[in-house]
Amino acid sequence: MKISLSETAQLLKSKDNILLLAHKHPDGDTLGSSYALCRALTGQGKKANVICDDEIPKVLRFLANGVEPLLFEPEFIIAIDTADIKMLGDKLRTLYASKINLCIDHHISNTLYAEKTMLDDTAAATAEIIFRLLKEMRTDITPSIADCLYTGVSTDTGCFRYSNITSETLRIAAELIDLGADYARLNKELFETKSKSFAALERAALNSIEIHFGGLCAVLAVTKEMFLQSGSNDEEFDRISALPRQIEDVLVGAAIREQKNGTYKVSVRTNPPMNAAEICAGLGGGGHVNAAGCTLEGTLDEAKEKLLKAIEAALISEKKLIVG
């Protein structure tokens, strides 16, 4: 059942011993929203905790600073920024799947798995909804709560660059700054600072870039050795995949990564009118119009050759490339 913001505020007023669940592979929005609400609830003398199936990424650990993990038998369980029960991860799903009393979320794809759902798919981040909820509850938004909410809103919008932002997003961010959000430090830590491992992987990846078809296609390739040497993790590789398409005039960007078993995982990103899903479908993979993937076998050169053939055919069929 969907409920409104004021019904959500009323409901929370009557509850105590509240457990907040963040989704797996936690990001700034699920954690920022959860810790903001947790701080607000404990600030009202209630008991509240945040839990997550996965470890909190280092760059987001400050969100939990000063929040004491309390011991209590949960009476009310809220999933935050979690569109599907699967997104909670195996451990939390096993423990709580049938017991989730409320979900607060902004994903249009929300499966309404919770007993009650406060869904606003016009919000760029769940943190926007939590901000409005705290105002509705007339709770004090302290500077550390403002930091948590600013983190949620800024990370889900790529630091206010994506097309999901609205004028409301910017008004909320402005209010958060007035409430003491340390935006300059947060922007630097969240968007400008790279881990040493990421910088090493990025350097190796940029060095590997080859340009094809008169500049319409860029391909990078990272071997097992390069990946191991950098000390990077999978999430960092995902960010690397975006690099080839960022080059001027490139319509098809691809990132090839050698996997542990010697096969190659390929990520293709396209700009219109090229269709990444179509290119990858021809290679046994699939995905979305502007981001898709597939797995290739053989040597690196053979994998690259197969991929380039598919890209060439797609460029020709879109009349971006004329064969003489």
Ligand SMILES: [Mn+2]
């Ligand atoms: Mn979100």
